[in-house]
Amino acid sequence: MKVEADQVFANKTAATASAGGGLVTKMKGDAVSVFYGAKQALFEVNLDIYERQVTALIGPSGCGKSTFLRCLNRMNDTIDICRVTGRISLDDEDIYDPSIDVVELRARVGMVFQKPNPFPKSIFENVAYGPRIHGLVKSKADLEEIVVTSLQKASIFEEVKDRLNEPGTGLSGGQQQRLCIARAIAVSPEVILMDEPCSALDPIATAKVEELIDELRENYTIAIVTHSMQQAARVSQRTAFFHLGQLVEQGETDQIFTNPSEKRTQDYITGRYG
Numbered sequence: 063m064k065v066e067a068d069q070v071f072a073n074k075t076a077a078t079a080s081a082g083g084g085l086v087t088k089m090k091g092d093a094v095s096v097f098y099g100a101k102q103a104l105f106e107v108n109l110d111i112y113e114r115q116v117t118a119l120i121g122p123s124g125c126g127k128s129t130f131l132r133c134l135n136r137m138n139d140t141i142d143i144c145r146v147t148g149r150i151s152l153d154d155e156d157i158y159d160p161s162i163d164v165v166e167l168r169a170r171v172g173m174v175f176q177k178p179n180p181f182p183k184s185i186f187e188n189v190a191y192g193p194r195i196h197g198l199v200k201s202k203a204d205l206e207e208i209v210v211t212s213l214q215k216a217s218i219f220e221e222v223k224d225r226l227n228e229p230g231t232g233l234s235g236g237q238q239q240r241l242c243i244a245r246a247i248a249v250s251p252e253v254i255l256m257d258e259p260c261s262a263l264d265p266i267a268t269a270k271v272e273e274l275i276d277e278l279r280e281n282y283t284i285a286i287v288t289h290s291m292q293q294a295a296r297v298s299q300r301t302a303f304f305h306l307g308q309l310v311e312q313g314e315t316d317q318i319f320t321n322p323s324e325k326r327t328q329d330y331i332t333g334r335y336g
């Protein structure tokens with residue numbers, strides 16, 4: 063595993079170089095603990111998500127990666143037994159403060175799920191829905207422009223431009239996932255959370271989505287949960303390794319994969335467990 067990761071780094075472009083210095087914190091977790099009923103799933107996690115960087119959350123199954131990701135736009139609020147303590151901020155504002163409008167928060171911090179989940183509506187409507195309910199458009203022309211630019215940014219416009227009125231569910235899995243990314247982009251989020259966005263995709267569709275993630279980094283802050291260490295190495299500049307509900311280590315992806323500080327990280331990336 064480590065050898066493959068090294069090869070990936072050897073091929074990496076200047077993109078990685080920009081991961082050094084000058085980083086701005088976009089979201090910050092301070093002593094974040096999460097409980098599902100009596101069971102504690104996360105233990106005092108401190109993690110910074112930097113602006114215009116891709117941060118990969120890695121670790122063995124059940125270590126709490128998705129739980130942490132879901133805290134970042136309060137998706138865990140939808141789980142009755144879930145309780146979150148500590149502080150999570152977006153641009154230094156506490157997102158769990160009672161004054162926060164959760165609908166607005168989720169527009170600023172969008173999410174793409176493991177399984178592509180287009181609405182059972184046309185391709186156009188899938189993307190138009192968010193801007194419309196968030197009141198982001200004044201006219202039909204505005205809406206059309208947002209739909210087209212979102213599909214372009216999600217690198218799917220060329221494939222769907224002649225079938226915008228056909229159902230989104232009729233697209234291939236990889237196209238559906240890029241449609242879901244277009245839908246997330248349409249409400250102009252600042253942060254995009256991705257929970258194993260490629261796990262239901264074949265290698266070609268995965269490569270397209272990974273390429274897209276790299277392009278999106280120019281304008282968005284991204285946090286991605288992935289089981290694939292090669293994927294983490296390919297798409298991220300920062301990596302956070304979780305184990306048994308604890309954040310073991312975080313840092314530049316190159317450093318985490320080639321020279322981790324913690325033995326548990328080393329064991330995981332070399333395939334000793336997980």
Ligand SMILES: Nc1ncnc2c1ncn2[C@@H]1O[C@H](COP(=O)(O)OP(=O)(O)OP(=O)(O)O)[C@@H](O)[C@H]1O
Binds near residue numbers: 121123126127
């Ligand atoms: N809705 C829930 N109700 C109760 N327990 C939950 C719930 N969601 C997650 N958990 C528990 O919290 C712990 C962390 O789960 P989580 O899904 O965050 O891990 P993960 O690292 O994302 O795992 P995976 O890689 O398998 O998706 C696990 O023990 C899991 O069983």
